[in-house]
Amino acid sequence: MTSFADITTIGVGGHIARFLEPTTRVGVIEAVEEADEKGLPLCVIGGGSNMLVSDEPFEGVVVRDARRRITVPDEAAPVEGNDRTVHVNAEAGANWDDFVAFTVGLGLEGVEGLSGIPGTVGASVVQNIGAYGQEVATSVESVEVWDRETKTTRDLAPADLAFGYRSSALKSSMYVAPATPAERFFPTPRYVVLSVTFALRHSATGTVGFGQLAKALGVEVGDRMATTAIRDAVLAVRASKGMLEDPTRYVETAMIGTKREENVIADLKRLARIEEERAAAPKAPAGHAGLPAADHNRHSCGSFFMNPILPADQAATLPEDAPRFPAELPDGTPGVKTSAAWLIDHAGFHKGFALDGGDASSARASLSTLHTLALTNRGDASSDDLVALAKAVQAGVRERFGVALVPEPVCVGIDLRP
Ligand SMILES: Cc1cc2nc3c(=O)[nH]c(=O)nc-3n(C[C@H](O)[C@H](O)[C@H](O)COP(=O)(O)OP(=O)(O)OC[C@H]3O[C@@H](n4cnc5c(N)ncnc54)[C@H](O)[C@@H]3O)c2cc1C
Numbered sequence: 368m369t370s371f372a373d374i375t376t377i378g379v380g381g382h383i384a385r386f387l388e389p390t391t392r393v394g395v396i397e398a399v400e401e402a403d404e405k406g407l408p409l410c411v412i413g414g415g416s417n418m419l420v421s422d423e424p425f426e427g428v429v430v431r432d433a434r435r436r437i438t439v440p441d442e443a444a445p446v447e448g449n450d451r452t453v454h455v456n457a458e459a460g461a462n463w464d465d466f467v468a469f470t471v472g473l474g475l476e477g478v479e480g481l482s483g484i485p486g487t488v489g490a491s492v493v494q495n496i497g498a499y500g501q502e503v504a505t506s507v508e509s510v511e512v513w514d515r516e517t518k519t520t521r522d523l524a525p526a527d528l529a530f531g532y533r534s535s536a537l538k539s540s541m542y543v544a545p546a547t548p549a550e551r552f553f554p555t556p557r558y559v560v561l562s563v564t565f566a567l568r569h570s571a572t573g574t575v576g577f578g579q580l581a582k583a584l585g586v587e588v589g590d591r592m593a594t595t596a597i598r599d600a601v602l603a604v605r606a607s608k609g610m611l612e613d614p615t616r617y618v619e620t621a622m623i624g625t626k627r628e629e630n631v632i633a634d635l636k637r638l639a640r641i642e643e644e645r646a647a648a649p650k651a652p653a654g655h656a657g658l659p660a661a662d663h664n665r666h667s668c669g670s671f672f673m674n675p676i677l678p679a680d681q682a683a684t685l686p687e688d689a690p691r692f693p694a695e696l697p698d699g700t701p702g703v704k705t706s707a708a709w710l711i712d713h714a715g716f717h718k719g720f721a722l723d724g725g726d727a728s729s730a731r732a733s734l735s736t737l738h739t740l741a742l743t744n745r746g747d748a749s750s751d752d753l754v755a756l757a758k759a760v761q762a763g764v765r766e767r768f769g770v771a772l773v774p775e776p777v778c779v780g781i782d783l784r785p
Contacts, residue, residue, distance in 0.1 A: 371420040371779075373621035374412060374431070376485055376612050377668050377742075379750045380420030380779070388433040392561060395432050395459075396513050396520070399559050402428040403515055410779065411555040413487030414462065414625070416612060417494060417668055418554075419757075421780030422750045432460035432489060432561075435625075437469050440564075451569040454508060459489025459560045462626040463496070470567055471594045477506040477567035479594040480576060482601040485612040485669070489560040493537045494775070495530045499601055500576020500588075504530035508566040512537075512558035520561065532694065532704070533673055533775060545773040546784045554779045573597050579604055606641055609664030609737035614638055663727070667741040668776040671757065672707040675770050679703055685768060686713070707764075707772060708740040714767040716760050732756045750781060757783055 371380020385407075389395045402409040408427025412418070437457045453475055457466050467482050480501030484491075491503045492510050507530075510523045529536040540557035543549045551557075573594040575581045581588045583600045605611045614634035617626050676694045677685075682703035685691075694704035711734075712718075718739055721730030727745060732752035735741035742756055761772045761783070771785030 369429075369621055371415070371418070371425065371429075372422075373619065374429075375415035375418050375420060375668075376616070376666065377419060377753065378666050378744045379422060379748060379753060380418070381422045381424045383425045383427075383429045385428045386431070387428065388431050390433045392434065395430065395434070395559070395561060398428065398430045399513055399515065400518065402430070409555055411489075411559050413460070413490040414485050414612075416485035417490065417776045419668055419753060419774070419776045419778050419781055419783075420750065423780055425779070431625075432458065432487075433624075434458035435461040435465070435627075437461055437466055439473070452566050453569050454564055454566055456562055456564045457488040458562050459487060460625075461488045462630070463487055463491050465627045465630055467598065468627075468630055470565075471598050474569060474571050474594075475567040476570040476573045476594055477565065478503065479573045479597045480580070480601060482598040483605045483611050488563050492528065492530075492535060492560060492563055493556060494533050495535050495538075497533070499580045499604075500574075502530070504528070504535075506565045506567060508564045510537075510558075510563050511561045513561055515552065515557050515559065521558075523558065531697075532676070541777075544784075545771075546778065554777050570594070602637065606637065607737070609667070609735050609741065609743075610669060611665060613662060613665040663743055663745045664735040664737050664741065666744040667735060670707070670738075670740040670775055671742045672711070672740060672760070672772040673775050674704050674707050675710070675772065676702045676704045677770065681769070685770075689713075705770075708738070710764045710768055710770055710772070711760055712739045714760075714763040716763055722756055722759055734760075754781055754783065761785060 368382050369386040370382045372378050387398045389398050410429045412429055412431050435458055439455050441454050455470055463484055463486050466488050467478050471479050480499040481496060484496050484498060492507060495502055495504050507525055512521055512523055514521050527536060537556040537558050541549050541553040571593055572591045575584060575586055575588060575590050575592055578588055580600055583604050584592055586592060614631055616622050617631045676696055682691060685705060690706040690709050692704040694702050696702035716734060719727035719733055719736040721733035727733040727736045731745055732748040733743060733745055735743045742753055764770055764772050773785050774783045
């Protein structure tokens, strides 16, 4: 029997009563529709990289779309004027980094900065994934969905999708307030993504959009570089922060076939190189359960808390050196975005922090030793261990700075309302 622990990157979560992997478009719709008709809890899962699920059994249906085709519908279309747009369509179950590798390999610009983000194409538009100065929103042409309310398929345009910072109309459809599930639809949106069409640009170079990346490449922000070089640099920076998933998960029975084999092999080789370098470096901290500590750093949901966007008067109460960036509040008025990692660190939760005086080498759950914002499973954590850690961090930041941290992952059977 499959459990959420087998199919999520953080590796916790209970047994699933019914796990389906439809291989056709109609099969996906039927699986969703059948669960909805019967009033069963439904979770459409992708790579399970943005989910923290309770260890209690899940008495419902989990659907994982097994369609993973990526096609270029207008490959042979004549170029009109200077238009270098190339449309690429990907089925929802396609692995996100397979998609990025494919488009970069084809000489297309638009998503190279999003290299190495775990998960699927279907989920990429749910939370509008972003990293290193790029967001998926800027490349999305349309999203084909199954609407669970009207029971029809629809093509949603960017205007319908209401993309924002780690948000979209899809994500909003399952919440009534931050981290507060709506009565219907949660933990999967009203709109189940069937495929996404992207508008990319025929160009072998892309723009370096982020300071850390520019530093790694030895260029300035705004400079143009080969997209292949940007992809390599992003993967290297991500690896140094433990922000790549553990590629060994794709050789486990429950995950096999969900990512292209050649890309899994490339990831495994990259990991082996990192391990060699680490072995050569003195005093690498040892991990729990016989694995190097850095491996456990990859057993996370990525950034666990969103960067808070605060009203200007609240932001003014933060210490002078707290990061501040202009941003929009949910009601569209100007606000200030600060850094969740900075708040957590300055509230006393440093890299590797664990409860009860433990640390990353001994505890079952801890903050990553490479990234303050990632909660990690050190080998045998329960969902309760991770929830206790998350709540301690939320309480500490609230007490120190008066800021409520909202979790980024979808929490199933777990209440982490700020
Ligand atoms: C190491 C690591 C690094 C990360 N780095 C980043 C980062 O840099 N930037 C970033 O934005 N995110 C990051 N993440 C978070 C995560 O990778 C993204 O949120 C990703 O898009 C989740 O994809 P998934 O397929 O794994 O979604 P899942 O975790 O499987 O699902 C997440 C949500 O999407 C819904 N969903 C899944 N498929 C569909 C579908 N077809 N239709 C409708 N709803 C669907 C699920 O029901 C659920 O509500 C990181 C995670 C990890 C583990």
